[in-house]
Amino acid sequence: MHSPSLRKIVPNSFLAAAGICFLFGTAVTVCDVVLRAIAGTNVPGAIELTSLSIGLGALLSMPVCYAKQGHVSAKLLSELAPARFARPFGLLGSVVSLGFAGLILWAVGQNALAKAGSPETTPDLGFPIPIALTVVTLALLAAFLAAMAGVWFVVRNEKA
Template sequence: MKLSVVESIKAGLRRVSFSFALVGGLIMLSLAIITVASIIGRTFFGQSVEGDYELTEVGLAMSVFLFLPECYLRRGHVIVDLFTANCRPATIRFLDNTGHLLFTVVSVIFAYRMTLSGFESKDYYEQTMILELPIWWVYVVGVIGFSVCALCGATQLLSGPSGEHNE
């Protein structure tokens, strides 16, 4: 069976977004271990993990950026169908496509703005207080995450009706 170009890109994006989600999950697991070690160290030994709050802040930001494409492709976003429950399928498709278009545009805008902010952060040597980690590389993860989100939105828009409806 021959796949169309859009379906091939969509399959590749599914693999990439799943891989991103796994990396985000590993980051979250690492943060949980660091937090537990810090609490145990603080409670029993009077010494916590240095910079644990900074690591948590940076790690959570990166994890969220990495989870976004997978959440979008799995249609994990919140849908309130109070007004659309009894609409015709054509209306639902129109609203879905409008949502895909808006999601794509917003993702492109966020990626663009985060690119500018990342360059500014690098130019001004912005870093965390205790560990002195550079902040600009968190923006890199955000730009990549939003770029993949924009590609996911565009492929959803171009692939046409999928027959999937949220409950």
């Protein structure tokens, strides 16, 4: 019996969590629309719930995209001469992705540190902003680590 490796378990876990977030956001929206049509009422905080869950789903998808180099890219030269351009441009793209992931992590991390202990909350649900920023920072840290893995995989000429 073949046991799944960490290379499959980790990305599949992130994708499953992202999928759950997307489904939750969809369910909240559908329930809100149905309640408005049938009962003339709405789901309290529906817009905020949907925004937060869809946003978290997108954040949880980022590590998988970085590790698997699944981001959008133009393959103009690498399609014309793959032996010459595919590997150097793949490495360049991975390094730029790592830099981008690092910048986002740094910016959001700085904001999270500045808001630590703040009494700020979200407008509808009253969810604490410092906790939300901590979750976002942790997701971006995972994306940064995955971008590092993506560079490693390109250098070693491996697939994630």
